[in-house]
Amino acid sequence: MNAEATACTICHRGLYADELGRYACSPCTGRIDGQLRALAGAKGLYARLSAHLAPRVGNGGPAVSGSRTAPVPLRLDVLNLMTAGGPVLGPLETWVRDWRDHGRAEVCEAGTLQQRVDHAVRTLRFNLQWAVASHAAVDEFAREVSLIYRQCEAQVSGERRPRVIPVACPCGQTLRVTLDTPGCRCPRCGTQYGHSELMDLPLADRQIAA
Structure with a gap:
């Protein structure tokens, strides 16, 4: 536990008295848990x-086939999400390995990909309260879980990806964010921004952003 923590490292709001010492506030913890639960x-x-x-x-809905199998060609963006090393299972199991190194989890790479996803989600949810109290990188974990959730949800719901907006950090670095980006750290100067702070940054010059 970080005894000096007074603000959530994810949304950056001040912590209430019963949250002091944690890396994440209760609403952010609940959001992480809900997004993990929705995946499995x-x-x-x-x-x-x-x-x-x-x-x-053409109308945006899925193609309909008389066959029980999907026609070829398949949508590679969706197929990539479903692979063992793709942007869903890969990051989830990476965090399980990280938490294993802290003595909090066990990696299971046996069974089907669905079973591996379910195991990873179950493990991460079981240890979530420990993570928000003791793991200094829980903000990075929250961002990755949110990204995984939004990628899967967008494909299932058929929603278009949110528009990327280039904004300028005072150090000159261009940050590419969307309207639902919860926060990010500037790779140049290391400044950590919450959502509202990102929205207050000026738009990056088009020539710089290009």
């Missing part, structure tokens, strides 16, 4: 990706 299980976002492998038709 037979009706979870990861399982539902397989129904969206078929190319979309």
Whole structure:
């Protein structure tokens, strides 16, 4: 536990008395848990990706085929999300390994990809309260979980990806964010921004952002 912590490292709001010493506030902790929960299980976002492998038709809906299997070519963006080393299972198991090194988890790479996702989610949720109290990188964990959730949810719901907006850090670095980016750290000067602070930054010069 960080005895000096007075603000959430994810949303940067001040911690209430019963949250002091934690790296994340209760609302952010609940959001992480909800996003993890939405990914797993037979009706979870990861399982539902397989129904969206078929190319979309012109009206934005999924293509309909008389066959029980998706037509070729498959949507590679969706297929990539479903692979063992893709942007869903890969990061989830990386965090399980990280937490294993702290003596808090066990990695399980046996079974189907769905079973591995379910195991990783179950492990991360079980240890979430420990993480928000004791793991200094829980803000990075929260950003990765949010990204995984939004990528899967966007494919399942058919929503377009949010527009990327280039904003300028005072140090001159261009940060590429969206309207729902919870926060980010400037790679040049190391300044950590919350969502509202990012939205207050000026738009980057087009020539610099290009």
